[in-house]
Amino acid sequence: MNYFLFLNHPKGKEVYKVSKEREEMLKEHFSRVDILETEVVMRGIKYKALVDYSAFSNLANFDCFKCQDPCCADNPTVYEKITRDFVLENIESYNKKTKNIDILLESGYEVEDIIKSIKEDECMVPNETVEAEISLCTCSFKPNNESVLCSLHSICLEKNMSAKEIVEKKPLVCSLWPIDIISEEDKSLLYITVPDDFTTGFTIEDYYDTPCINKELAQSSSFRRKNPIGFLEDEYVPIILAYGETLKYSLGEKFYNDVKEKLVEENLIFVEELIIKEKQIFKK
Numbered sequence: 001m002n003y004f005l006f007l008n009h010p011k012g013k014e015v016y017k018v019s020k021e022r023e024e025m026l027k028e029h030f031s032r033v034d035i036l037e038t039e040v041v042m043r044g045i046k047y048k049a050l051v052d053y054s055a056f057s058n059l060a061n062f063d064c065f066k067c068q069d070p071c072c073a074d075n076p077t078v079y080e081k082i083t084r085d086f087v088l089e090n091i092e093s094y095n096k097k098t099k100n101i102d103i104l105l106e107s108g109y110e111v112e113d114i115i116k117s118i119k120e121d122e123c124m125v126p127n128e129t130v131e132a133e134i135s136l137c138t139c140s141f142k143p144n145n146e147s148v149l150c151s152l153h154s155i156c157l158e159k160n161m162s163a164k165e166i167v168e169k170k171p172l173v174c175s176l177w178p179i180d181i182i183s184e185e186d187k188s189l190l191y192i193t194v195p196d197d198f199t200t201g202f203t204i205e206d207y208y209d210t211p212c213i214n215k216e217l218a219q220s221s222s223f224r225r226k227n228p229i230g231f232l233e234d235e236y237v238p239i240i241l242a243y244g245e246t247l248k249y250s251l252g253e254k255f256y257n258d259v260k261e262k263l264v265e266e267n268l269i270f271v272e273e274l275i276i277k278e279k280q281i282f283k284k
């Protein structure tokens with residue numbers, strides 16, 4: 001089995017392969033909890049999926065502007081053409097935020113090499129500079145030497161782009177993070193869940209380190225000393241609402257509607273909550 005969203009990770013199998021032990025934990029979990037069978041559509045391709053739907057009623061607050069625990073620590077994927085074209089179309093804003101072009105010019109690269117690199121190299125900078133020059137994801141930036149933000153997402157917001165457009169321009173793994181999708185080797189079936197107390201043993205991300213889906217962590221004194229303003233208790237809402245638009249455009253309307261209806265049917269979320277408009281994609 002593989003961590004589906006990491007299949008295009010620059011480090012390959014070392015990252016995306018699920019160990020036998022984790023595979024067994026996942027199978028055990030999915031045999032024990034209530035499951036929804038549905039269909040997802042990602043980048044135009046349909047997949048059959050089993051969804052651990054109750055996890056989508058877990059509370060989340062994606063308060064990225066105020067988060068001091070950046071999750072953009074690694075290049076998550078070999079970038080798609082749509083992202084490369086977007087960077088080239090917005091090269092000035094991209095450089096103003098990330099300084100990637102300036103850094104490479106100062107390191108002796110020619111402009112033509114830098115453009116070629118954005119078009120062809122896995123992480124949009126020359127391969128030999130990925131670890132040496134930039135320890136965070138090459139698209140990340142620090143607006144104030146504190147928070148770490150995504151330059152792609154920020155440029156989209158500056159251009160007043162819709163949630164659908166944001167999801168199209170950013171890597172899918174980033175839009176959906178930290179939702180976990182694990183696939184059978186041949187992709188004939190996907191298993192979809194969220195890191196929490198029950199799944200964190202087999203999900204690729206660690207629930208206990210992730211404030212946006214762990215309200216208790218976000219309220220702890222040690223965490224609040226680093227994040228005194230953000231992560232207000234009242235701003236935690238069920239993931240299906242916090243990530244409503246993201247889920248709709250990343251995994252398809254059918255997935256979103258099926259999970260939402262199931263959660264309402266089982267009183268895991270309430271109809272009144274559905275009037276909360278999805279805003280959190282515009283907070284990143």
Ligand code: SF4
Nearest residue numbers: 062063064067071212
């Ligand atoms: S997604 Fe979560 S961990 Fe990452 S920056 Fe946003 S709030 Fe912080």
Ligand code: SF4
Nearest residue numbers: 072137139140150174
């Ligand atoms: S959200 Fe943006 S900055 Fe963060 S890992 Fe993804 S592409 Fe990089």
